[in-house]
Amino acid sequence: MDYYTIRWSDGAVSLIDQRVLPHEVRYLRYDDYRALAQAITDMVVRGAPAIGAAGAYGMALAAGQSMAATADGVRQDLAVAAEVLRAARPTAVNLGWGVDRVWRCAQAATLSDGAAVRAAVLTEAHAIAEEDGRINRAMGRNALDLIPQGATIIHHCNTGTLATVEYGTALGVIRAAHEAGKNIHVLVDETRPRLQGARLTAWELQQLGIAHTVIVDGAAAHMMRTRKVDLCVVGCDRVAANGDTANKIGTYHLALAAHAHGIPFYVACPTSTIDFTLAHGDLIPIEERDPREVAVVAGTQLTPDGTAIGNPAFDVTPAGYIAAIITERGVARPPYVDSLAALRE
Amino acid sequence: MDYYTIRWSDGAVSLIDQRVLPHEVRYLRYDDYRALAQAITDMVVRGAPAIGAAGAYGMALAAGQSMAATADGVRQDLAVAAEVLRAARPTAVNLGWGVDRVWRCAQAATLSDGAAVRAAVLTEAHAIAEEDGRINRAMGRNALDLIPQGATIIHHCNTGTLATVEYGTALGVIRAAHEAGKNIHVLVDETRPRLQGARLTAWELQQLGIAHTVIVDGAAAHMMRTRKVDLCVVGCDRVAANGDTANKIGTYHLALAAHAHGIPFYVACPTSTIDFTLAHGDLIPIEERDPREVAVVAGTQLTPDGTAIGNPAFDVTPAGYIAAIITERGVARPPYVDSLAALRE
Numbered sequence: 147m148d149y150y151t152i153r154w155s156d157g158a159v160s161l162i163d164q165r166v167l168p169h170e171v172r173y174l175r176y177d178d179y180r181a182l183a184q185a186i187t188d189m190v191v192r193g194a195p196a197i198g199a200a201g202a203y204g205m206a207l208a209a210g211q212s213m214a215a216t217a218d219g220v221r222q223d224l225a226v227a228a229e230v231l232r233a234a235r236p237t238a239v240n241l242g243w244g245v246d247r248v249w250r251c252a253q254a255a256t257l258s259d260g261a262a263v264r265a266a267v268l269t270e271a272h273a274i275a276e277e278d279g280r281i282n283r284a285m286g287r288n289a290l291d292l293i294p295q296g297a298t299i300i301h302h303c304n305t306g307t308l309a310t311v312e313y314g315t316a317l318g319v320i321r322a323a324h325e326a327g328k329n330i331h332v333l334v335d336e337t338r339p340r341l342q343g344a345r346l347t348a349w350e351l352q353q354l355g356i357a358h359t360v361i362v363d364g365a366a367a368h369m370m371r372t373r374k375v376d377l378c379v380v381g382c383d384r385v386a387a388n389g390d391t392a393n394k395i396g397t398y399h400l401a402l403a404a405h406a407h408g409i410p411f412y413v414a415c416p417t418s419t420i421d422f423t424l425a426h427g428d429l430i431p432i433e434e435r436d437p438r439e440v441a442v443v444a445g446t447q448l449t450p451d452g453t454a455i456g457n458p459a460f461d462v463t464p465a466g467y468i469a470a471i472i473t474e475r476g477v478a479r480p481p482y483v484d485s486l487a488a489l490r491e
Numbered sequence: 492m493d494y495y496t497i498r499w500s501d502g503a504v505s506l507i508d509q510r511v512l513p514h515e516v517r518y519l520r521y522d523d524y525r526a527l528a529q530a531i532t533d534m535v536v537r538g539a540p541a542i543g544a545a546g547a548y549g550m551a552l553a554a555g556q557s558m559a560a561t562a563d564g565v566r567q568d569l570a571v572a573a574e575v576l577r578a579a580r581p582t583a584v585n586l587g588w589g590v591d592r593v594w595r596c597a598q599a600a601t602l603s604d605g606a607a608v609r610a611a612v613l614t615e616a617h618a619i620a621e622e623d624g625r626i627n628r629a630m631g632r633n634a635l636d637l638i639p640q641g642a643t644i645i646h647h648c649n650t651g652t653l654a655t656v657e658y659g660t661a662l663g664v665i666r667a668a669h670e671a672g673k674n675i676h677v678l679v680d681e682t683r684p685r686l687q688g689a690r691l692t693a694w695e696l697q698q699l700g701i702a703h704t705v706i707v708d709g710a711a712a713h714m715m716r717t718r719k720v721d722l723c724v725v726g727c728d729r730v731a732a733n734g735d736t737a738n739k740i741g742t743y744h745l746a747l748a749a750h751a752h753g754i755p756f757y758v759a760c761p762t763s764t765i766d767f768t769l770a771h772g773d774l775i776p777i778e779e780r781d782p783r784e785v786a787v788v789a790g791t792q793l794t795p796d797g798t799a800i801g802n803p804a805f806d807v808t809p810a811g812y813i814a815a816i817i818t819e820r821g822v823a824r825p826p827y828v829d830s831l832a833a834l835r836e
Binding site: 339361432446456458 | 513680682683686690693702704705706707709710711712713716740745785788792800801806
């Protein structure tokens, strides 16, 4: 099935509604940046690179919504929109990165009026979206040497086309290995609470014809102990300058299991996800989400009424547990404070 | 709310239906041992000590169902029932232990006719059920020194009254600490796939007034890294002679996280759960259950149609990750091959 995560057409942004996959393929259309910001918060669209592109297109919507005639008038409206969009999710750096990149582009002194700013903003948002597939394919190529023939790979959350604009990050690495004929098998962490693995990754792997088995998150260590597991590969929502990596809750738990078994644990990371302003991972803000994401599955409440629930959406994996960080510019190895800096533009 | 897990009355066994808790409190009544065996398989009743008692009462049902007049005639019918009951679940040793204990009791040469065998079998089943609360309270007392004042404790699966006949094993340890005024807080792993933590443990802790917070299984390591966690305590389905412990899937994963953080990981284990015939944990049979337990939650299928799913119900935690094994006869420390043998009757 052909599908897309995010697309601009006729002055609006269309998103596949990731909350109803895999059983329903539904697209929602946004022509208001505030509604799009809410869609990001509600996880209609999720995945660090995808919300980076969504943030950029949100700025394009805001520019289009601006009634200002002058360049500075549009910029004032964009400044408000940038705050709203940035606040939609706190952990992934890509959201702010996409918004900021468009924002900087809107500052060019050569933009003489509001229409010119609007055009420049949309052009930059398109550029961000278009770069994504190229970057992801480059990560896939760069990772090929890390994936043995016949590898069994554990993957957490969803990092495919649905988490990006095209091709995927960690799932792009897996896809590239598959396309190179490596005959891989993916153990798919279901990824509680929102089940991105069971719902989205299983669906994408099915479309791609890549062999896979869904497991509960707690079974990963058992799989490592009782069968051959060659590697883990995950995406990331923000990587600090020292390589500490924020990603979906459960990632750190998985990394500890891999470490205990001597299994390499890789992070696929477009360089836009590296936050060089943060020295280490404890500075990354961790989003605490609605307890109902844990308590309620498919409309049914599982826990007793009144149960206290903790729902951190992300965790931080210290760099010491990460064997390599795969980027579009190359594969970084420890010590990351040097190797990541070397990849910086 | 007063509730019970298993009770014999008027020649039948009543079980609380653990599949519909916490939202519905329903008891099911069994007067046929084959139906009871199916209820064990279907996890109407679960938890190693509880299915030990259920197996014993299943033998009592079978004795009552036997039409034989002679002692040997009843014994022949019991031999058939023992096979059926033992096969209901493969991993927990308690099921076979309860069945065997009743079976041995039925062999006594002094039992002169079928009625005498029937009476002896029921008496032994009652004895097994009645011992349970006493054993669990003793484990709780023996563990008190291991639980610091104000401790935060991670618990996996359900090990309370619902997993036993009375009081609980690991949850009994927690309960004893609470009753001793230790002001504890329990982080409750929801325990996918069947969510015994979210559904059953949260419900039992609520009844007991013990502070708790439910988390997804993948969040345990994050909790260890970002807040004070003092210890983990879990139950077990079978412990090998060297201390290797089979317990609900996700236990080993949790033990690895505890190990990485230097947090003691304890197993609460009635000595009936120790299988001295198995030298190590890799000899413990691991039940693979219906993939629909992972795919379907609350009647809704989460995964795409046709998705392959792995659903091992248990994992094995090597003894090296276990700080102590708490039994009703005392607390065993490594090396377990010696300390467990010393606890053997």
